[in-house]
Amino acid sequence: MNELPHSPAAGCAHGAGTSTAFGLAGAGTLFRKEVLRFWKVAFQTVAAPVLTSVLYLLIFGQVLEDRVEVFPGVGYTSFLIPGLVMMSVLQNAFANSSSSLIQSKITGNLVFLLVTPLSHTAWYVAYVGAAVLRGLMVGIGVLLVTAWAAPMQVQQPQWIVVFVLLGAAILASLGLIAGLWAEKFDQMAAFQNFIVMPMTMLSGVFYSVQSLPPLWLAVSHLNPFFYMIDGFRRGFFGYSDVSPWLSLAVVGGCFLFVAALALELLRRGYKLRA
């Protein structure tokens, strides 16, 4: 049998390089692993959400196209498409980080990550980065297969980029928090079905909140998801229910809050390290 090509002193991974370089390489590996995880089941994680959005478009667009004009010169189907895109981005960003973490916790393979030198910041960047990427891939998929259904325009692309990235990062961070908190799949399902789903559906994806009665209009303005979708839609049509700067302030503030919370929970090892 051959001698193993290393010795404890010379071959150990700590023998060369800086902590920062190791940290970046480690975070990069975790990011790639998270991307590979959803990409290996892309039919379920990317194609299926795209199909769901197409069904929404076919049903709501068909029924309401001739009855509703939300913004001047913008048909209902055109109005609906950005909402569907953003809804898909948000839901899939949340689903990616939350499902990955809860699965690893419940099956026990999170131990392979817990014994590594990766910092809490590296965990955050990798999990959120991969979740944002999945959200963007689904969103682009929805846009590509729905854009044929109605005339689309891009008036202010900077808002599209800003709100899609911030919205995805917020939901990815929320998914991370939910994944840390939940100990069972039904707790995760409750978080998704009773918090994320209602806030997404009641955020103006399918309608302009200006068409709501005053009470529900006021309630909608308390929903941060409304600002994500309204700001995102602004990028397409140049119209929005509220100022994009107000939306940016709300969405940016939400991002800072959930990012800080997720980072603090990871730093403490909340429900990770006994």
Added chain:
Amino acid sequence: MSTAIAVRFDDVAKTYRSAEGALRALDGVSFDIREGEFFGLLGPNGAGKTTLISVLAGLTRASSGRVSVHGHDVVSDYAAARRRLGIVPQELVFDPFFSVRETLRIQSGYFGVRGNEAWIDELLHELDLGDKADANMRQLSGGMKRRVLVAQALVHRPPVIVLDEPTAGVDVELRQTLWHFIARLNRQGHTVLLTTHYLEEAEALCARIAMLKLGRLVALDRTSALLSGAAGTVLAFKTDAALPPALAAAARVTGRIVQLRVQDAQGVEQTLAALRQAQVPVEDLEIRRPDLEDVFVHTMNQGLVEAASAATSAAGASS
């Protein structure tokens, strides 16, 4: 063997608190493991072995005390400490999304080690996983999954290897492959910390042994010293009959096999006389020196020994 310290446990305590109350899993455990040592950590279920290893690995945080690896504190300098540790967990866990090779590449990458294919190939070869490299983890048998766990722990070439009951429920072939490989790594200078319930493995492999009971250190010495320090003789035989009450209380019974500790030749005669008087038929009578299992059972039954005196004894024995 080097006299430098690879792992240091310094007055480590851990209390789990819950609605039902507090459970003290570790109670002031202190000992060192020297570089290049093959060290055994023994104790019955619930003694605190896995908790102590979890503290070392950063999976659990100690309530008090310090743990360091090659001088790096596992809390304040966790990144440096964990780079030097390879942990083989007790549970047979795996990530069902990936193949064996992908699993090893990912684990290597977590530690910042890229371009590690040669070492991964070597590990696959040494652990007889070469033909399973591209198989999904779900397709592997339990024994194969256990081999992958070992490969994952070694993939970043840690100088300290921790094996938490690595042979629980695995076949003889894997045990032999594993121990052959780990013993070779130890000869090359790797420090090995092993927990196991297979005491014959610990006796054969470990140069020094610590025993835990109810979270406290009750023995710490060289394996040879533990064995030579065990007083008396073991009288072993097979029988189908019930033992007289006076002997039954002190006997270790495994199926038909009965083992009794006696002090000397006179004790042997007295025990055999008691068996004859009780008309207990005896087969395959054997008189032998106590093994590690006898020492273990005796230590666990003896009650707690002050950790400090055990540590002092070990230091004296090894100096």
